[in-house]
Amino acid sequence: MTHGRMLAVHDISCVGRCSLTTALPIISSLGIECSVLPTAVLSTHTGGFKGFTYRDLTEDIVPIKEHWKSLGLTYDAFYTGFLGSFEQIDLVGSLIEELSNERTTVYVDPVMGDNGNLYTVFDSDFPKGMRRLCEKADVLMPNLTELCFMLGMEFRSGPYTWDYIDSVFKEAEVFGLKKIVITGVSFEAGKVGAVFKDYETGEKGQVMRDVIEGYYHGTGDVFGSALVGALESGITLKDSVRIAVDFTVKSIVRTYESGADVRYGVDFELGLGEYVRHVGALKGGISLHDISSDLEISLTAGLAAKIWSEGYRDLLSKEQIDYMVNRFQSSDAIKKAIEEGYVYCLIRSGDLDIGYVGYRMVEDRMFLSKLYVDGEHRGMGVASKCFSFLKDRCREKDLNKIYLKVKRDNVRAINAYKANGFVIVDEADTPIGDGFEMNDYILELTF
Ligand code: PXL
Numbered sequence: 001m002t003h004g005r006m007l008a009v010h011d012i013s014c015v016g017r018c019s020l021t022t023a024l025p026i027i028s029s030l031g032i033e034c035s036v037l038p039t040a041v042l043s044t045h046t047g048g049f050k051g052f053t054y055r056d057l058t059e060d061i062v063p064i065k066e067h068w069k070s071l072g073l074t075y076d077a078f079y080t081g082f083l084g085s086f087e088q089i090d091l092v093g094s095l096i097e098e099l100s101n102e103r104t105t106v107y108v109d110p111v112m113g114d115n116g117n118l119y120t121v122f123d124s125d126f127p128k129g130m131r132r133l134c135e136k137a138d139v140l141m142p143n144l145t146e147l148c149f150m151l152g153m154e155f156r157s158g159p160y161t162w163d164y165i166d167s168v169f170k171e172a173e174v175f176g177l178k179k180i181v182i183t184g185v186s187f188e189a190g191k192v193g194a195v196f197k198d199y200e201t202g203e204k205g206q207v208m209r210d211v212i213e214g215y216y217h218g219t220g221d222v223f224g225s226a227l228v229g230a231l232e233s234g235i236t237l238k239d240s241v242r243i244a245v246d247f248t249v250k251s252i253v254r255t256y257e258s259g260a261d262v263r264y265g266v267d268f269e270l271g272l273g274e275y276v277r278h279v280g281a282l283k284g285g286i287s288l289h290d291i292s293s294d295l296e297i298s299l300t301a302g303l304a305a306k307i308w309s310e311g312y313r314d315l316l317s318k319e320q321i322d323y324m325v326n327r328f329q330s331s332d333a334i335k336k337a338i339e340e341g342y343v344y345c346l347i348r349s350g351d352l353d354i355g356y357v358g359y360r361m362v363e364d365r366m367f368l369s370k371l372y373v374d375g376e377h378r379g380m381g382v383a384s385k386c387f388s389f390l391k392d393r394c395r396e397k398d399l400n401k402i403y404l405k406v407k408r409d410n411v412r413a414i415n416a417y418k419a420n421g422f423v424i425v426d427e428a429d430t431p432i433g434d435g436f437e438m439n440d441y442i443l444e445l446t447f
Contacts (some may be wrong), residue, residue, distance in 0.1 A: 004076025004103065006232065009037045009092055010111075010221070011082045013045035017265025018218030019082050019111075026225035027079070029272045030233055030279055035075070037064060037095070040084030046121055047217050048263040054121075056084045061091045065098065074101040079228045080133065081221060082111040089129040093136055105232070108137035109224040113145045114184070116155040134175045139231065141224050143184040147172060158186035169197045169204070179237055183223055186211075194223070196241050205238055207245040212252050218265035223248040226275060235282045239381055243282070246379055247275045278380050284350030286385045288357065291344045297334050300346060300356045304329035307355065307372045315410060320436055327432070329370075334358070342369060343393075347386060349377065357386055359393075359402075365444070366394050368404040387420050391447055400447055405440035417443050 006027060010019035020036055027034040039061075043053040078096050083089055096106055110130045113119050118126065127149035134140055134150065148155040151171045156164075165185065172180055181196040185206070193208035226247040230240035251268040258267065291300055308325050316324070327333060334344055337358060347355040354377040358370035368390065373382045390402060405428060406413050414424075422443040430438045 004232075005033045005035060005073075006077040006079060006228075007035050007037055007075040007099070009039060009078060009080040009083075009095075011040040011042060011045075011084055012038045013042045015043065016045040016047075016049065016217060016263055017268065018045050018221045022218060022221045022265070022268065023079060023081070023225040023228075025272065026222065026268065026275070027229045027232075029276050030229045032229060032232055037061070037092075039082060039088055039092075044263075045217060046119055058085045058087050058091065061088065061095065065095045068099060074099050074104070076101065076103050077105045077107065077228070077232055079107045079109070079224070081109045081224065083130075083133075086123075086126060086129055089126075089133050093133050096136055105138045106136055107139045107141065107224075107228045107231075108134055109141045109220065110134055110146045110150065111220065112149060114143055114220070116145050116148075116157065118145075118149065131175075134177075137175060137177055139179045139181070139228075140172070140175060140177050141181050141183065141227060143220060144168070144182060145184075147182065158192075159188050160185060161187070165195050173199070181227060181237075181241055183220060193245055194241050196237055198237050203237065205241070207242050209245060209249045212249070212256050214256065214262060216252050216255060216262050216266050219248055219252060222251055222266055222268050229275075230279050230282075233279050233283045235279060239282050242379070242381065243275065243278050246278075247271055250274075274376065277376060281349035281352070281354065281377055281382070282380060286354075286382055287348050288345040288386065288389045289348055291346055291356075292338070294331075294335075296346065297338075297344075298331045299353060300334055300344060301329060301331040303346075303353055303356060303374065304334075304372065307374055310375050311372070315407065323434055323436060324432070337369075344370075345389075347373065347382060349382075355382065355386075357390070359390065361394075361397060361399065364399060365401040365403050366390060366399060368402050371404070383416055384420055387445070394447075401444060402447075403442060403444040405438070405442055408439050408441050414441065414443070417445075421445050421447070 008020060008023040010023055012020045024034055038057055040057055041055040080092055112122050112126055112130060131150045145155055147168060178200055179198050181194055183194045185195045186192045190211050191208040192211050193206060195206045197204040223244050226244035227240055230243045250271050251266040254267040254270060291297060305325050308321055312321050338344055342358050342360045344358045346353045355373035359366050359368045371386060422445045424441045425444045426442040428440045428442055432438055
């Protein structure tokens with residue numbers, strides 16, 4: 001399902017970005033129609049502000065539902081979060097059943113607690129009730145605290161092992177889910193992120209990022225909303241988790257750097273543009289287009305100049321960047337390379353050119369001479385997708401190896417290649433004229 005009507009069922013905390021004040025803007029930014037069912041109205045959320053007001057809207061749920069039924073409304077997706085009372089659990093469960101259609105996906109974030117504790121407004125019976133709602137979910141997005149409370153497991157603080165996480169995935173099978181994404185998981189000190197499992201395909205994985213000190217309110221809702229938006233846009237689970245983690249982490253970093261009062265939630269608004277671009281790029285899919293015309297060649301050279309001047313600012317002097325762009329990435333250089341047997345392709349996402357590759361076959365391997373992605377589109381798995389295209393090109397010629405050169409101090413690129421299965425096999429120091437030298441590793445991928 002892409003871009004049907006969604007219902008977000010959360011409280012409205014008027015101040016302190018969380019629940020509906022994050023779900024609505026984040027999901028709407030993707031062009032998804034998001035209706036709301038407010039479960040309670042609070043002057044602020046309950047975490048850190050004293051004296052908040054709390055209006056429980058339990059009594060409104062049935063009349064609202066009946067009105068929607070009289071209009072013949074159904075929802076293609078439900079995204080439930082903070083519920084205002086114990087009774088709401090079953091009321092929301094019935095509402096989901098009565099307003100679903102054959103395409104409906106149910107996303108449940110069983111918002112109840114964090115760091116081993118329930119939020120103060122919930123008593124110890126709440127998790128038992130929440131379990132029933134989770135049984136209606138297709139996609140569950142709990143943190144470990146919430147899962148432990150619902151499954152009757154003892155909460156332990158991290159770091160965890162994959163054996164432990166696998167055992168949690170196994171316990172969570174009782175919910176009959178399609179997918180689960182667990183937040184706040186750490187496998188090593190200094191790193192935290194999310195783990196996920198697709199019960200239908202067996203695929204599982206993790207997305208970890210550096211810990212940022214402090215406790216940031218509403219991040220579960222920012223993450224959940226970004227995840228639901230990406231999944232509803234038809235993006236794979238793995239890419240959706242990565243997009244949601246990065247969106248959340250960048251929001252936290254902005255908040256940390258601004259020194260803002262963390263009770264007001266994280267500064268996600270400035271990240272919405274990038275979030276929409278990332279989802280848009282992966283939604284449209286990525287394709288490689290062989291280039292040959294003068295226009296395509298000059299487009300590629302223009303992209304190269306942009307990517308190089310932004311991407312290598314911290315690694316090379318301006319003089320060396322200018323020299324290398326002119327020598328290796330200008331229209332003339334690309335034209336000459338194509339004449340010598342290189343294949344150049346633009347990486348296209350929707351109708352945007354976001355990068356380019358250049359390669360040629362050398363004996364029994366593909367030599368990948370260029371793989372450059374525009375900064376705005378990095379960190380979205382574009383490179384991995386390019387590698388699957390490039391592997392196909394190798395297979396067409398019965399080859400099973402790709403090699404490339406990368407500057408020895410370009411740690412980010414080396415790690416990205418390693419994550420795609422490349423290993424360092426050699427080093428090369430090549431003088432390139434004008435007193436410049438390239439000091440590279442040679443990395444190889446066998447498949
Ligand atoms: O983000 C979780 C959340 C949602 N709604 C309310 C909350 C909290 C967490 O404290 O208090 C009202």
